[in-house]
Amino acid sequence: MGAKTLMIDGRQISAAEGVSVLAAAGEAGIKIPTLCHLDGVYDPGACRLCLVEIGGFTKLVPACTTHVAEGMEVLTNTGRLRQYRLMILELLFAERNHVCATCVSNGHCELQTLACESGMDHVRYEYRFPHWDIDITHERFGMDHNRCVLCTRCVRVCWHVEGAGTKNVAGRGRHSRIITDLNLPWGESDSCTSCGKCVQACPTGALFEKGATAGEMEHDRARLGFIVNAREKQQWIPPE
Amino acid sequence: MFNRIVIDPVTRIEGHAKISLYLDEAGQVADAEFHVVEFRGFEKFCEGRPYSEMPGITQRICGICPVSHLLASARAGDALMAVQIPPAAEKLRRVINLGQIVQSHALSFFHLSAPDLLLGWDSPPAQRNVFGLMKSNIDLTRAGIRLRQFGQEVIQTVGGQKIHPAWAVPGGVRSALCAEGRRKLLAWLPEAFATTSSVLDLFKKILESHQEEVQTFGNFPSLFMGMVTADGSWEHHGGKLRFTDSLGATVADQLDPQCYLEFLGESVQTSSYLKSPYYLPLGLTAGMYRVGPLARLNVCNRMGVPRADAELIRFKQMGRGAVTSSFLYHYARLIEILACLEWLERSLEDPGLVDGDLRADAGINSLRGVGAGEAPRGTLFHDYTVDRNGLLQKVNLLVATGQNNLAMNQTVAQIARHYVHGREVPEPMLNRIEHGIRCYDPCLSCSTHAVGQMPLHLRLIGPGGELLRELTRG
Numbered sequence: 001m002g003a004k005t006l007m008i009d010g011r012q013i014s015a016a017e018g019v020s021v022l023a024a025a026g027e028a029g030i031k032i033p034t035l036c037h038l039d040g041v042y043d044p045g046a047c048r049l050c051l052v053e054i055g056g057f058t059k060l061v062p063a064c065t066t067h068v069a070e071g072m073e074v075l076t077n078t079g080r081l082r083q084y085r086l087m088i089l090e091l092l093f094a095e096r097n098h099v100c101a102t103c104v105s106n107g108h109c110e111l112q113t114l115a116c117e118s119g120m121d122h123v124r125y126e127y128r129f130p131h132w133d134i135d136i137t138h139e140r141f142g143m144d145h146n147r148c149v150l151c152t153r154c155v156r157v158c159w160h161v162e163g164a165g166t167k168n169v170a171g172r173g174r175h176s177r178i179i180t181d182l183n184l185p186w187g188e189s190d191s192c193t194s195c196g197k198c199v200q201a202c203p204t205g206a207l208f209e210k211g212a213t214a215g216e217m218e219h220d221r222a223r224l225g226f227i228v229n230a231r232e233k234q235q236w237i238p239p240e
Numbered sequence: 241m242f243n244r245i246v247i248d249p250v251t252r253i254e255g256h257a258k259i260s261l262y263l264d265e266a267g268q269v270a271d272a273e274f275h276v277v278e279f280r281g282f283e284k285f286c287e288g289r290p291y292s293e294m295p296g297i298t299q300r301i302c303g304i305c306p307v308s309h310l311l312a313s314a315r316a317g318d319a320l321m322a323v324q325i326p327p328a329a330e331k332l333r334r335v336i337n338l339g340q341i342v343q344s345h346a347l348s349f350f351h352l353s354a355p356d357l358l359l360g361w362d363s364p365p366a367q368r369n370v371f372g373l374m375k376s377n378i379d380l381t382r383a384g385i386r387l388r389q390f391g392q393e394v395i396q397t398v399g400g401q402k403i404h405p406a407w408a409v410p411g412g413v414r415s416a417l418c419a420e421g422r423r424k425l426l427a428w429l430p431e432a433f434a435t436t437s438s439v440l441d442l443f444k445k446i447l448e449s450h451q452e453e454v455q456t457f458g459n460f461p462s463l464f465m466g467m468v469t470a471d472g473s474w475e476h477h478g479g480k481l482r483f484t485d486s487l488g489a490t491v492a493d494q495l496d497p498q499c500y501l502e503f504l505g506e507s508v509q510t511s512s513y514l515k516s517p518y519y520l521p522l523g524l525t526a527g528m529y530r531v532g533p534l535a536r537l538n539v540c541n542r543m544g545v546p547r548a549d550a551e552l553i554r555f556k557q558m559g560r561g562a563v564t565s566s567f568l569y570h571y572a573r574l575i576e577i578l579a580c581l582e583w584l585e586r587s588l589e590d591p592g593l594v595d596g597d598l599r600a601d602a603g604i605n606s607l608r609g610v611g612a613g614e615a616p617r618g619t620l621f622h623d624y625t626v627d628r629n630g631l632l633q634k635v636n637l638l639v640a641t642g643q644n645n646l647a648m649n650q651t652v653a654q655i656a657r658h659y660v661h662g663r664e665v666p667e668p669m670l671n672r673i674e675h676g677i678r679c680y681d682p683c684l685s686c687s688t689h690a691v692g693q694m695p696l697h698l699r700l701i702g703p704g705g706e707l708l709r710e711l712t713r714g
Contacts, residue, residue, distance in 0.1 A: 101296075101300065101404070102293060102296040102297045102300065104293070133288070134288065134289070134290060134631060136290055136629045136630060136631060137629055142290065187629075210290075210292070210630075211292045211409075211410075211411075211601075212292065213292055213293060213295060213296055213406055213409045213410075213414070214293065214295075214296030214297075214406035215296075215406055216406070216409075216414070
């Protein structure tokens with residue numbers, strides 16, 4: 001595969017053909033915010049936080065699903081982008097019940113970190129305060145739908161890394177939710193191998209180890225990339 | 241021709257409240273009611289959460305005594321798991337509770353009550369606060385603030401942060417106490433002892449000129465409830481409950497807090513969000529009991545540490561059997577600070593404090609669990625019912641201030657009868673009524689799980705139920 005040369009935020013960057021703008025920027029040390037991307041599994045372009053501006057395009061495109069191209073000019077941090085990202089984050093907070101102070105992932109949450117980095121000091125939208133249940137029927141893990149941002153990382157690692165296919169998305173729009181098998185309580189799932197990859201993949205406190213108390217749930221997301229790398233490239237390189 | 245009296249806000253207490261004074265035909269106070277006017281609904285919105293999250297959630301009830309809720313909640317979790325927590329974890333929980341009692345009592349005395357006691361009831365209201373106290377006695381105020389800081393430092397050193405440490409968990413605690421932290425606290429202790437000792441001397445002098453207050457600020461017979469050890473010594477964590485009457489006789493002893501519903505009833509008043517617990521076997525009227533420092537010192541035989549024991553003897557001499565004046569909550573509070581410092585000194589030197597495991601592991605082994613402990617203001621109960629997965633089905637929180645509700649009502653009435661005659665009520669008299677509440681150091685945000693500062697609002701109501709006068713101060 002050949003290399004492509006492109007400009008990201010005014011810097012000339014060389015990247016392998018076929019890699020995403022998100023990966024190329026990351027390689028060059030340019031951080032683009034994202035919630036749904038996870039090393040080791042495909043990108044669905046779901047969260048829209050990694051939207052970037054590309055010269056010649058009027059529309060914004062997600063950096064995770066856009067491949068690099070020769071001569072491409074990418075802007076990752078314009079006022080327009082910052083405004084949309086802030087709006088997306090506020091909508092995520094308004095959509096479900098995120099209570100950082102008592103959350104198991106307080107201090108280790110990607111959503112919380114992004115909100116802090118984007119300067120989100122309040123939410124301009126009306127909170128919906130929906131009623132969502134918690135599923136702690138599994139022996140080791142729990143799922144709190146109140147904290148789910150529907151990034152589908154758990155679904156993708158379950159299908160494409162573990163291969164169990166336990167996790168799925170059911171419902172549409174604001175009724176969308178992560179389910180186990182055909183909407184069974186997690187503890188009754190036949191397909192779940194209890195590997196815990198979904199828990200490690202979760203960006204928030206939606207999936208957690210049972211018994212975790214406030215701020216105690218630290219996800220080891222790098223381990224998933226390690227597993228995929230080991231399987232596909234036969235390289236057992238410990239995560240940094 | 242009458243007016244309506246409102247005191248709004250009542251300052252230097254925690255939460256929102258108002259007082260209604262009812263006058264008879266002769267214009268004398270017939271009755272008084274203490275209303276807490278805020279509602280938060282913690283018990284309801286905790287339903288559906290996992291029990292493991294409850295210490296983190298319920299400690300947010302209060303910013304002054306989060307540790308009390310944290311520990312009661314963790315203990316309720318221990319009961320749900322049906323585990324005995326590791327000895328080092330138990331010792332560490334006791335240490336953090338001692339720090340909590342010190343900081344809360346120091347806050348109550350120096351920041352909230354000392355302005356009345358040292359500057360006087362009649363001093364200008366604008367100066368009757370901790371800043372006024374600084375102007376009049378900078379060394380004492382600084383020492384008091386430092387004493388509270390010491391208590392907060394204990395909490396931070398053990399629990400990781402001063403306010404809302406998510407440190408105690410069902411089954412034990414999350415982290416150990418480091419050697420450096422232990423050294424730092426031990427090095428601070430002499431200063432804390434010196435402050436406590438000088439403020440105890442000062443309070444005894446205050447008492448000489450406040451005998452009228454001792455007689456009229458909540459001086460009436462009632463039951464007293466507090467935790468004691470198996471041999472009847474003062475206890476603040478993990479003990480059994482004892483009731484004594486105003487003659488000092490033991491009414492019930494070694495009651496298991498897990499079975500609190502067998503001996504405590506809860507009545508509800510339409511005029512307040514604060515529930516009124518009472519001693520069930522004696523009914524609502526005769527079953528009125530007080531909790532907190534005064535009650536704990538009344539029910540115990542000894543403090544278990546020498547300097548506080550010497551003070552306890554002096555304290556007990558102030559009553560015939562039990563000490564019945566709520567004004568002496570202040571004295572009891574200071575003695576408890578001394579006891580906590582002595583117990584801290586002992587505990588911090590205990591090698592078992594840093595020994596072994598800190599957290600027991602288990603699933604749900606009981607569908608109901610009660611956690612109780614002595615919060616600074618009195619006994620605190622957390623009662624959880626869960627499903628077999630550990631999701632909360634029902635929550636009942638029985639908080640110290642609520643248990644003093646009946647006594648606070650009676651205290652307000654007693655002070656009002658003594659100082660209020662007719663519709664004209666000078667401000668210093670209103671301040672005395674407020675102070676009657678301050679003696680109990682109530683935490684209304686805890687007791688109703690309500691939010692905010694504490695405006696108090698005095699209403700004077702005539703014999704026909706008409707509002708005569710309303711006083712607001714703020």
